[in-house]
Amino acid sequence: MDSDFYGCRWGEQTRFAVIDIDTTSEYHCELGLARLRESLSEIGLDKQVLYRSSDSGGWHLYLFFDGWEQSGEVNRGLKEWLRAKSFVIKAGQLELFPSGNGLRLPLQAGFAWLTRTGELKTRREELATGEAIGKFLQDLDENQNNWQAA
Numbered sequence: 001m002d003s004d005f006y007g008c009r010w011g012e013q014t015r016f017a018v019i020d021i022d023t024t025s026e027y028h029c030e031l032g033l034a035r036l037r038e039s040l041s042e043i044g045l046d047k048q049v050l051y052r053s054s055d056s057g058g059w060h061l062y063l064f065f066d067g068w069e070q071s072g073e074v075n076r077g078l079k080e081w082l083r084a085k086s087f088v089i090k091a092g093q094l095e096l097f098p099s100g101n102g103l104r105l106p107l108q109a110g111f112a113w114l115t116r117t118g119e120l121k122t123r124r125e126e127l128a129t130g131e132a133i134g135k136f137l138q139d140l141d142e143n144q145n146n147w148q149a150a
Contacts (some may be wrong), residue, residue: 010098055110
């Protein structure tokens with residue numbers, strides 16, 4: 001059980017966005033995830049990396065950017081687009097970050113790399129600390145989206 005975890009809150013700018021999908025969400029399934037991915041790809045956000053956030057089994061879909069972007073603009077833009085595509089944005093379904101809320105930092109206990117469809121690929125605990133950090137930073141380097149084009 002996670003008794004301690006570390007989170008972060010956003011500043012004015014960000015290099016990434018996260019879509020939080022709880023296990024109770026209607027989108028926490030292969031079909032829901034595919035629909036979400038397709039909707040993001042329609043606006044050029046096709047480089048998406050899926051992680052398990054903790055042992056609870058929730059998913060964090062990361063959208064890394066190739067530059068610093070305004071946090072408020074990213075939140076408003078994603079929210080507007082996903083609502084236009086009929087996604088329900090609320091706690092327990094989909095939550096968007098950056099926002100005014102804190103987000104669990106990656107690489108903590110229970111964190112894992114997942115396949116595009118949500119299957120377990122690599123558990124954080126299987127890697128040494130340096131390997132895990134390197135693997136996450138490699139994801140950031142190799143999966144950058146152009147927010148301005150989106």
